Amino acid sequence: xxxxxxxxxxxxxxxxxxxxxxxxxxxxxxxxxxxxxxxxxxxxxxxxxxxxxxxxxxxxxxxxxxxxxxxxxxxxxxxxxxxxxxxxxxxxxxxxxxxxxxxxxxxxxxxxxxxxxxxxxxxxxxxxxxxxxxxxxxxxxxxxxxxxxxxxxxxxxxxxxxxxxxxxxxxxxxxxxxxxxxxxxxxxxxxxxxxxxxxxxxxxxxxxxxx
Amino acid sequence: xxxxxxxxxxxxxxxxxxxxxxxxxxxxxxxxxxxxxxxxxxxxxxxxxxxxxxxxxxxxxxxxxxxxxxxxxxxxxxxxxxxxxxxxxxxxxxxxxxxxxxxxxxxxxxxxxxxxxxxxxxxxxxxxxxxxxxxxxxxxxxxxxxxxxxxxxxxxxxxxxxxxxxxxxxxxxxxxxxxxxxxxxxxxxxxxxxxxxxxxxxxxxxxxxxx
Numbered sequence: 297x298x299x300x301x302x303x304x305x306x307x308x309x310x311x312x313x314x315x316x317x318x319x320x321x322x323x324x325x326x327x328x329x330x331x332x333x334x335x336x337x338x339x340x341x342x343x344x345x346x347x348x349x350x351x352x353x354x355x356x357x358x359x360x361x362x363x364x365x366x367x368x369x370x371x372x373x374x375x376x377x378x379x380x381x382x383x384x385x386x387x388x389x390x391x392x393x394x395x396x397x398x399x400x401x402x403x404x405x406x407x408x409x410x411x412x413x414x415x416x417x418x419x420x421x422x423x424x425x426x427x428x429x430x431x432x433x434x435x436x437x438x439x440x441x442x443x444x445x446x447x448x449x450x451x452x453x454x455x456x457x458x459x460x461x462x463x464x465x466x467x468x469x470x471x472x473x474x475x476x477x478x479x480x481x482x483x484x485x486x487x488x489x490x491x492x493x494x495x496x497x498x499x500x501x502x503x504x505x506x507x
Numbered sequence: 508x509x510x511x512x513x514x515x516x517x518x519x520x521x522x523x524x525x526x527x528x529x530x531x532x533x534x535x536x537x538x539x540x541x542x543x544x545x546x547x548x549x550x551x552x553x554x555x556x557x558x559x560x561x562x563x564x565x566x567x568x569x570x571x572x573x574x575x576x577x578x579x580x581x582x583x584x585x586x587x588x589x590x591x592x593x594x595x596x597x598x599x600x601x602x603x604x605x606x607x608x609x610x611x612x613x614x615x616x617x618x619x620x621x622x623x624x625x626x627x628x629x630x631x632x633x634x635x636x637x638x639x640x641x642x643x644x645x646x647x648x649x650x651x652x653x654x655x656x657x658x659x660x661x662x663x664x665x666x667x668x669x670x671x672x673x674x675x676x677x678x679x680x681x682x683x684x685x686x687x688x689x690x691x692x693x694x695x696x697x698x699x700x701x702x703x704x705x706x707x708x709x710x711x712x713x714x715x716x717x718x
Contacts, residue, residue, distance in 0.1 A: 343645075350641045356600070377708045384701055389567070412706035420705070424698035430561045430691050434554075436684055442667060447699055449660040454703035456653060462711050473647055478704065480641050482697050487635035488658055489693055490595055492665035494631070495623035497588045497685070500673050 298336040308345045315345070321359060323348050323366055347472065355479035361386040369471055379471040383478050388419030395425035402428055410447055509547040519556045532570060534559050534577055558683065566690035572597040580682055590682040594689055599630030606636035613639055621658055
């Protein structure tokens, strides 16, 4: 497959000006130069454009964060585990501040209890600690059992997902799948959880008439 | 408890200028006027400030979205189910576009299979459909069984969470708990899922040496 930039745009739904911007920013590899002012693009470009758009539209990532992810993906020296770490750092909120020490300790204890081996500087540690601290400040301390049950389900599913990914042949495909799994699948889960809540709320409380 | 604005600021860690901004924007009820240029604040203000900050810092909501949530919370005419709907709409991405029709149908089918009753215009429907469409476009179609297992866990947990909330005495406390549960707890779950993935990725793939 060889495509002109206009055809690449049609196939992916990404405007030509945006494709040119991604080329300048290094999010997309240059096409094959066929004339001084013309280049041809292939299947890899279609795929990469879809990935960039997904990170942006579904993951809500900015250009700089997408750059970090794409750079890690393209660096063959980095293991799948390292690329996952890069994706997690790109997804972490920028200026969220340091969580309270006791919330940090709660997370440490939970991870120890679960037997999860997670690096000390994983941004999700701080994110979890901040969320737990917020819940406590608001007088809504998390029921440890409920949380534990969530953790165990996620544990089993993460094992399944990571296993199915590591069985694919190519490194690029595997790491990309893991990044997509992180960014897109967690949006899907959040949406699914909201739907479950709406269902149970409608069952229990029942909608009242009115606007 | 009566507090001057400076004391309210100290207790919540929110700068006085920001408190004044929230008062102007109607996110915080006016204090009790004690002199032409002085007002006193109480426990409700402390609590509301913490809620506003949580929606902002943990949920990543903008002022307009926080306004929608707070307005729904304060309107005693709205049922818990309606306030939850308002929170979901406030959390939904603004300009995400209409999902593909076949992805929308997949979501309809899933919800039907699960027996979940969810209103036709629930924003989480579209969010889930967009996420599923992205996965398919990227050649990472979701394994129906994995997804189903997630849905069933979330179903059981949502039932438990909604039940525990609807058992609290006051409407305000119940709806607030539900909103916090949505905004903060889903951040906690996302963080927990990333930690589970990091653990299993480190177990399977193993980190490679190097930077």
